[in-house]
Amino acid sequence: MTSELFQLVLMTVVTAATPLILASIGELVTERAGVLNLGVEGMMIMGAAMGFAGAYSSGSTAIGALCGILAGMAMAALFGLLTIGFAINQVAAGLALTIFGTGLSGLLGAGFVGLKRDRSDQLHIPGLSDLPYVGQLVFGEDLFVYVAFGLVAGVAWFLSRSRTGLALRATGDNHQSAHALGLSVRRMRFLATLFGGACAGLAGAYLTLAYTPFWSPGMTAGRGWIALALVVFASWKPWRVVLGALLFGGATVLQLHAQAAAFGLPGQLLSAVPYLATIVALVLLSSGARKNAAAPAALGQAFIAPR
Amino acid sequence: MKKNAFKMALISAVAIAAASTAFAAEKLKVGFVYVGPVGDFGYSYQHDQGRLALQKALGDKVETTFLENVPETDSDRPIEQLARSGHKLIFTTSFGYMEPTLRVAKKFPGVKFEHATGYKRAENVATYTAKFHEGRYVIGQIAGKMTKTNTIGYVASFPIPEVVAGINAFMLGAQSVNPSVKVKIVWANTWFDPGKEADAAKALLAQGADIISQHTDSAAPLQEAEKAGKLGFGQASDQFRFAPKAQMTAIVDDWSSYYIERTKAVLNGAWKSKDTFGGMDADMVHMAPFTNMPDDVKKMAEETFAAIKAKKLNPFKCPIVDQDGKAVECKDGKALTDKQITSMNWYVKGIDDKLPK
Structure with missing residues (x-):
């Protein structure tokens, strides 16, 4: 395998994994606070539409990314208002959020269908980016990629090393105790939900600004749902999200390369590989010694303060 | 005074409403059901262009309605809703609406x-589709002429007859001008997922393809070709705006003449259930302007298009040899029958891929 082909294959794996990493790490924080937001797909597609609209209107990728983030947060705020404010069932509200986001993004993005803009900039460090095999891969990615990995590192540190992170986990594990300790359960959950929305919005913006630089309704094509599955796959641990996203993105992309290289394997079987890998990983994870320790204990439960 | 004005307004409003219902009752109501958004600049967009053409041509006699983004799995309700609200002619435009349409009918x-x-x-249910494979023969010829690496990439969706016939027609076109051409196929197993389609195109480009053809619905593969400085074709609709340096042409579905003809048939009472499989001769398949190619290739493409339109050339003319070197039975004598084309599940000779079963 030549240096160029090697890098190209691995870079497509990274581009396929990045939106999954972004959306999953946000949902992970939301879920660690005890909120199950099934509306990732809806927040993501709003981020994709508004990210493109913002970038196209302003001519700036950064402003586009910001618009994507804000759109995701607005959707998350709505979800938070319903589920944390009014204690509505989270599953139902999350599904409604996805349907709402899909429809609204189609409506708001209608004027931007069929337009295109240039792909967002890629990092270039003279010398380093030109190294064989790894130069482009490590030093020449879209800026979003570095943001995604930075976010994972930040979240990992925040959850395990910071005091607020500890409080957030306490909220997700036992909201009554957290409340008794004087922590504001609702405030914590609302902020965690907003963070999840911001990340999903950014993941959507990545699709329209870097992955395929145009907007089309329904273009997230189920990535929000995969991001949700990845959080479970990662057993709510930040770095495993990266592992899962690379595995999933990798299997999807590698099967396309395997077909192009004519290894003679049937496409349908190859397409199923990422899903098979997910099932195998879930079985392995759940057969471990601490199988029930992974999920936040109060996940999906509405909190109503005792009076 | 005020009360009177209100009364007047009310009366005139009622009068207008009555007038418009009376007016509407004279018009034939025609309904359309689309699987995607009309703004997809692809398949559903083209159907809606057909509706608009119908509205323009027979606007004084018909009134059209459309429902977009109707999921195939839940289409009974919307189709029935159209039938209940007085629509006398209803076009359901996606394969998955087959059973629901029959149930409502x-x-x-x-x-x-x-x-x-x-x-x-x-x-009371007719069927219609277009011979998209005629367009694929034309773009196959263009690709065969334009490739420098003799390797053409093909992003395919699902192994159904329409797609397989498209690949075969493409290959026959390419072989007719370049016997040593190779077509590499990647099955994306999706109709619409821009990210995945782009990744499939990247994989093909990495394997030395210098032209990308596609049978998936977004402009992403074409854009990848443009980004890599290579060439490609638009899908279902003219996608020139997405890749002005890469799109050589596009196969454009055109339903206008069919929709107008069938609506006229209902208006004059001559409508009958039948199957229509129209191609370039019936104006159901067009080509977008030929661009990004030298004049001799353009001339060749235009001639091929004219020949197919005039029925002088059939992409599936016999003899045709399948992948294993066996001659395909020629039921019509000169070319494959429509039935053979619409149930195609084999590759022609020279395709280096195993058909997923």
Whole structure:
């Protein structure tokens, strides 16, 4: 395998994994606070539409990314208002959020269908980016990629090393105790939900600004749902999200390369590989010694303060 | 005074409403059901262009309605809703609407239904589709001429007859001008997922393809070709705006003439259930302007298009040899029959891929 082909294959794996990493790490924080937001797909597609609209209107990728983030947060705020404010069932509200986001993004993005803009900039460090095999891969990615990995590192540190992170986990594990300790359960959950929305919005913006630089309704094509599955796959641990996203993105992309290289394997079987890998990983994870320790204990439960 | 003004307004409003209902009752109501958004600049967009052409041509006699983004799995309700609200002719434009259309048609024998790309008919259900493979033969020829690496990439969706016939017609076109051409196929297993389609195109480009052809619905593969400085073709609709340096042409579905013809048939009472499989000769398949190619290739493409349109050239003319070197039975004598094309599940000779079964 030549240096160029090697890098190209691995870079497509990274581009396929990045939106999954972004959306999953946000949902992970939301879920660690005890909120199950099934509306990732809806927040993501709003981020994709508004990210493109913002970038196209302003001519700036950064402003586009910001618009994507804000759109995701607005959707998350709505979800938070319903589920944390009014204690509505989270599953139902999350599904409604996805349907709402899909429809609204189609409506708001209608004027931007069929337009295109240039792909967002890629990092270039003279010398380093030109190294064989790894130069482009490590030093020449879209800026979003570095943001995604930075976010994972930040979240990992925040959850395990910071005091607020500890409080957030306490909220997700036992909201009554957290409340008794004087922590504001609702405030914590609302902020965690907003963070999840911001990340999903950014993941959507990545699709329209870097992955395929145009907007089309329904273009997230189920990535929000995969991001949700990845959080479970990662057993709510930040770095495993990266592992899962690379595995999933990798299997999807590698099967396309395997077909192009004519290894003679049937496409349908190859397409199923990422899903098979997910099932195998879930079985392995759940057969471990601490199988029930992974999920936040109060996940999906509405909190109503005792009076 | 104030009360009087209100009364007047009310009366005139009622009068207008009555007038418009009376007016509407004279018009034939025609309904359309789309699987995607009309703004997809692809398949559903083209159907809606057909509706708009119908509105323009027969606007004084018909009134059109459309429902977009109708999921195939839950289409009984929307189709029935159209039938209940007085639509006398309903076009359901996606393969998956086949059974729902038949079920609703049974309940409304007075309503005429037209189902696109399906194969089941009834007294009041006709079917129609277009010979997209004729366009694929033309772009195959262009690709065969334009490739420098003799390797062409093909992003395919699902191994159904329409797609397989498209690949075969493409290959036959390419072989007709370049015997040593190779076509590499990647099955994306999706109709619409821009990210995945782009990744498939990247994989093909990495394997030395210098032209990308596609049978998936977004402009992403074409854009990848443009980004890599290579060439490609638009899908279902003119996608020049997405890749002005890469798009050589596009196969454009055109339903206008069919929709106008069938609506006229209902208006004058001549409508009958039948199957329509129209191609370039019936104006159902067009080519977008030929760009990004030298004049001799353009001339060749235009001539091929004219020949197919005039029925002088059939992409599936016999003899045709399949992948294993066996001659395909020529039931029509000169070319494959429509039935053979619409049930195609084998590759022609020279395709280096195993058909997923």
